[in-house]
Amino acid sequence: MNVHKVLDAKGLACPMPIVKTRKEIKSMNTGEILEVQATDKGSLKDFQAWAKSSGHELLDINETNDVLTFHIKKGE
Amino acid sequence: MSEQKKTNIILFSGDYDKAMAAYIIANGAAAYDHEVTIFHTFWGLNALRKDEPIQVKKNLLEKAFGKIMPRGPEKMGLSNMNFMGIGPKLIKKVMKKHNAMPLSDLIEMAEEQEINLIACTMTMDLLGLDKIELRESTEYAGVAAYLAEAEDGAVNMFI
Numbered sequence: 001m002n003v004h005k006v007l008d009a010k011g012l013a014c015p016m017p018i019v020k021t022r023k024e025i026k027s028m029n030t031g032e033i034l035e036v037q038a039t040d041k042g043s044l045k046d047f048q049a050w051a052k053s054s055g056h057e058l059l060d061i062n063e064t065n066d067v068l069t070f071h072i073k074k075g076e
Numbered sequence: 077m078s079e080q081k082k083t084n085i086i087l088f089s090g091d092y093d094k095a096m097a098a099y100i101i102a103n104g105a106a107a108y109d110h111e112v113t114i115f116h117t118f119w120g121l122n123a124l125r126k127d128e129p130i131q132v133k134k135n136l137l138e139k140a141f142g143k144i145m146p147r148g149p150e151k152m153g154l155s156n157m158n159f160m161g162i163g164p165k166l167i168k169k170v171m172k173k174h175n176a177m178p179l180s181d182l183i184e185m186a187e188e189q190e191i192n193l194i195a196c197t198m199t200m201d202l203l204g205l206d207k208i209e210l211r212e213s214t215e216y217a218g219v220a221a222y223l224a225e226a227e228d229g230a231v232n233m234f235i
Contacts, residue, residue: 013176015104019185022107053108 001059001071004032010039010067017043018050021072025056028074033059036070043068081230083110084222089235090119090146091155092164092179098235099123099182105231106189114186115222117196120235121203122146123183124195124210138204145203149179187213194221 007024009017017038025034036047044061047070051058055075062069083105087098098114105112116124127148134142146152154163168178177185186193194215200206207216226232 011175013174015100015107016177018107019103019189022109050108 002033003035003071004028006035006037008037009043010037012038012040014040014042014046016040018046021047021050022054025072025074030074030076032074034072034074036072038068038070039066043070047072081108081110082225082228083108083112083231084115084226084229084233085113086115086117086222086234087120087123088118089155090122090152092149092152093154093156093167094235095120095123095149095152096179096182098233099179099186101233102191103182103185103189106186106191110230111192112186112189113192113194113222113225115194115196115217117199118203119145121195121200121205121210122152123149123179124193124214125205126209126211127151130206130209132206132209134204134206141204142209149183152179183211187211 005024005028007020009020012020017036017040021034021036028034047058051072057073057075059071059073083102085098085102087095089095102112102114122145125148127150129147153161154167157163171178192215193211193213194217195210197216197218
């Protein structure tokens, strides 16, 4: 996978992971991939819901040592 | 993406915890690309107050209100377990530990995300609050402005 940008949202609490992700993805081009690392447990459901609603594609989710890693492909 | 959705929140409460909930939802909604508006009325207006004392000509009652009411978000009390002001100190300690943003930071984040912060002018008059006592970003309106936003809002809530 070709990751264009990495956002470290580890340690941040709700709503910051989503707020920062949105900010980051706004600065990217359609089709580019953003990697987000988060430790907020709510972000698992949050990112699924957010991607669905905002038109971006959540490619995969990984969980290792309490760190959630998301890959998001920017939509139109 | 389809047409931009709207989230409208009426913040009536002047409690720190309730205002936090309102601002977390507002910031989240902005991240959902909603157009977000928070209408501050009654005690909720205190969230918009600047924290320094400001010289304004007021009558006796208005002066008393101004003194008793919290000057800005970080002076607000909790809706539960306030314990004469010890509660907020404790909760802020816990929030720091869990990296939760204090209310004042959430309000700044809201401004950064271009959330509309509106003060209800009728209740400002009742509580004797002047425009210069509130944040620079504050806009002023009444019930009609709220309804205009709310009638095609996707999310509407009263806190």
